[in-house]
Amino acid sequence: MKPGYRAVQVQRAGERISELHLLIAFDWWRRARGLLGRPQPLPQQGIWLKPCNAVHCWFMGYAIDVLFLDGEGRVVKICRRLKPWRMAACAGAHSVIELAWGEAERLNISEGDVFSCAA
Numbered sequence: 001m002k003p004g005y006r007a008v009q010v011q012r013a014g015e016r017i018s019e020l021h022l023l024i025a026f027d028w029w030r031r032a033r034g035l036l037g038r039p040q041p042l043p044q045q046g047i048w049l050k051p052c053n054a055v056h057c058w059f060m061g062y063a064i065d066v067l068f069l070d071g072e073g074r075v076v077k078i079c080r081r082l083k084p085w086r087m088a089a090c091a092g093a094h095s096v097i098e099l100a101w102g103e104a105e106r107l108n109i110s111e112g113d114v115f116s117c118a119a
Contacts, residue, residue, distance in 0.1 A: 011114045018107045023047040046099040054089035055096055057082055063101040068093035073115045
């Protein structure tokens with residue numbers, strides 16, 4: 001696994017449905033940069049921004065899926081295929097996961113699923 005990435009489990013009703021490798025962006029610099037200047041995430045990869053409740057795709061060359069999570073890591077909103085030069089926000093969200101466009105659907109991620117760092 002690349003440096004700075006962590007294995008993150010996605011659970012539904014207490015059962016693991018998927019595992020992702022996410023770049024952990026819990027500090028100001030990594031959150032500010034996000035995916036800007038980075039290639040489109042590979043399947044089952046992305047970035048986890050925390051704290052965060054709004055994102056933009058200014059200067060990006062590709063669309064992304066955006067998952068808004070509450071303080072427990074539960075998905076409260078999904079924005080699929082957020083195009084370049086667009087913004088998305090979710091009042092009450094505590095963090096955001098950005099994935100390649102189509103990954104949320106491909107992995108069958110839905111509202112209510114819970115993300116947690118694997119042990």
